[in-house]
Amino acid sequence: MALIEIRGVTTIFGPAPPTALRKLRSGLDKSALLGSGHTLALRDVDLDIEAGEIFVLMGPSGSGKSTLLRHINRLIEPTAGRVHVDGQDVMALRTRELVALRRRRMAMVFQGFGLLDHRRVVDNVALGLELRGVGQRERRTRAMQWIERVGLSGYEERLPAQLSGGMRQRVGLARALASETDIILMDEPFSALDPPIRAQLQRELLALQAEQGRTVVFVTHDLDEALRIGSRLAILRDGAVVQVGTPWEVLTQPADAPSADFARHVNRARALAIGSALAPWPADLPMPDPANATDTVDADASIEQVLHQLVGRTDPLAVRRGNVIVGQVSMSSVRALLAPPDRVSPRQVPEGSENRSA
Ligand SMILES: Nc1ncnc2c1ncn2[C@@H]1O[C@H](COP(=O)(O)OP(=O)(O)O)[C@@H](O)[C@H]1O
Ligand SMILES: [Mg+2]
Incomplete structure (x- = not known):
């Protein structure tokens, strides 16, 4: 169970939200709702x-x-809709x-x-x-x-x-x-x-x-x-x-x-944490000391911040979170993260979902 569970939350602002909700559910569209002085602020939100x-x-x-x-x-x-915090x-x-x-x-x-x-x-x-x-x-x-x-x-x-x-x-x-x-x-x-x-x-x-x-x-x-x-x-x-x-x-x-x-x-190098490119630490290599700042990087540092430690490096760079080594990164895994922007394309939109964003 998630700490915070949000289920089927729909929120309407205006003079008579329950009436507006009934109309919405019977097929009234958003603009007609606006005509009656209501704002549909949230619809059918589920989150964990x-x-x-x-x-x-x-x-x-x-x-x-x-x-x-x-x-x-x-x-x-x-x-x-419902909101549960820790089951409450x-x-x-x-x-x-x-x-x-x-x-x-x-x-x-x-x-x-x-x-x-x-x-x-x-x-x-x-x-x-x-x-x-x-x-x-x-x-x-x-x-x-x-x-x-x-x-x-x-x-x-x-x-x-x-x-x-x-x-x-x-x-x-x-x-x-x-x-x-x-x-x-x-x-x-x-x-x-x-x-x-x-x-x-x-x-x-x-x-x-x-x-x-x-x-x-x-x-x-x-x-x-x-x-x-x-x-x-x-x-x-x-x-x-x-x-x-x-x-x-x-x-x-x-x-x-x-x-x-x-x-x-x-700017992916700035936006993404180095931890996004994490791979397991190789089993055949000795685990570096997390306190060693030249051979380890913080998982939450941006790629940009640690790039200088990666460039020209042949062995994997260890990634630490707190006092624990959580994996390694290499120039090639980082390069994959920084793939050219034209490789980004919209995901296939599931059937029936097009009217949600209309
Ligand atoms: N108290 C309110 N009365 C009427 N409309 C509201 C009220 N609060 C928010 N709204 C409307 O609900 C929608 C969502 O608002 P809000 O949650 O503040 O958006 P965000 O934080 O993403 O900017 C907006 O259209 C806003 O104008
Ligand atoms: Mg706001």
Whole structure:
């Protein structure tokens, strides 16, 4: 059983969603629905999100990403369908149970940072612990650990207004991590940041994830970002999931023409992690020491970042995740990943699915 199971979720915004849903099911099309003042935000969404993965919801603006994310902690309720977290039916929870689920299991990070302006950094970071009734001294100790972990030591007494955008988002991240929930929901957390800061925070998120193993559901409209950080991606278009797959699958077998077009313009060396090209470590070779940085690379590093270690190398390069060697890469496996873009073609569309994206 997946940690988060989403089944048959359809969400309509407007004055009378249940009526609109009945009409939709009896064959009314989307434009007629619009005429009655309703928006079909999600339709028939099924997803399984596994514990410990960074699952990315990716799609253009208005495709339903935020709505879907907010169904997981029930900030928004779907018109039809079910959401289960760890086997628990989120829609069936009473208010008190729902509050407990949000505090203990799910933290959220927003694009607009969502910080409390009148609170110092340390008190913002400690918010989740405070809501759970952790005492002040203990809260501060734990918050300070996370402040240090995200590189904000020395800023703990500042107010959010005294920080740059990148630093504010570090506060948001530290707060989510400090809440000690096993699930973190992130809605375009890095979209407002400048590219270098953004790339840095993406790397840090990957490093934290490798260390912490929490489950992250991450919304972005940026395919490069989605490919870079996602263990798996769901591509949304007009409220429907058109594809679920690993970055590699999404790039090489795009589900539809718009995805294929996107895939053609992706800088694969930058977008794909070296771990995408993983092969088993040869049984006849001694296993290198994971601490040896010249003979090993981090699985989450981009191909671009480790290319210099591969070029001209004859023996396989070991790939580590944390302190474990998880396999090897070679120039030829990487070359296959970086195959010319014209080899990308839309996947065969299954019969009967053409009217879903119409
Ligand atoms: N509270 C709301 N009331 C009416 N329509 C909404 C509301 N929230 C979202 N929508 C509409 O639902 C669709 C999906 O929105 P959203 O989930 O925010 O998309 P995304 O996050 O992918 O940009 C959009 O057409 C949006 O305008
Ligand atoms: Mg959104």
